[in-house]
Each structure stands twice: as C-alpha cells, then as structure tokens.
Amino acid sequence: MPPVINKEKCVGCGTCAQICPVDVIKFNKSLGMPEIRYPEECWHCNSCVLDCRQGAIRLRIPLPAQLLYVDVKSVRGE
Ligand code: SF4
Numbered sequence: 623m624p625p626v627i628n629k630e631k632c633v634g635c636g637t638c639a640q641i642c643p644v645d646v647i648k649f650n651k652s653l654g655m656p657e658i659r660y661p662e663e664c665w666h667c668n669s670c671v672l673d674c675r676q677g678a679i680r681l682r683i684p685l686p687a688q689l690l691y692v693d694v695k696s697v698r699g700e
C-alpha cells in the first residue's frame with residue numbers, strides 16, 4: 623500500500639518529497655503540498671513516515687517488509 627498523507631496535519635514542509643528515494647512523493651508547488659505521484663513504486667522503506675515531524679503520513683507495510691520495520695515512536699524516544 624502506498625503512503626497516505628493527512629492534509630489536515632501536513633504543513634507543506636516538503637521533507638517527505640525530498641527524502642523519498644524513488645520519487646513516489648512529489649512536492650506540488652502550486653498546491654504547497656506533497657502528492658503521491660507514483661504509488662506503485664513505493665518500496666515501503668518507511669523513510670517518509672520517520673521524517674515527517676507532523677506525523678502526517680500513514681503507511682501500511684506489507685508482511686514481508688514488516689521484518690525491517692522501525693517504529694517511529696521508538697526512534698523519537700516517545
Ligand atoms: S514531511 Fe509531513 S508535513 Fe512535511 S510535506 Fe511531507 S507530509 Fe507534509
């Protein structure tokens with residue numbers, strides 16, 4: 623499943639678009655918001671979720687990829 627961006631929480635910082643290694647997320651300058659451009663390319667690395675300080679990105683990780691999953695709250699010490 624590709625990431626889902628909560629537009630209510632997103633502040634349009636653009637970090638997720640910068641961090642995505644495969645250009646799944648592109649920043650739409652005219653909207654001032656990121657958008658999911660190539661959802662089928664997502665490899666579920668979880669980087670966008672980890673780097674979004676607003677907690678605005680939700681990602682459902684497929685079972686095989688869960689072996690590599692890092693819980694964002696444990697990384698931040700929350
Ligand atoms: S990192 Fe989070 S707050 Fe920043 S643009 Fe992406 S979804 Fe929005």
Ligand code: SF4
Nearest residue numbers: 642646664667668670
């Ligand atoms: S999980 Fe990784 S590949 Fe997928 S959108 Fe986020 S940063 Fe890009």
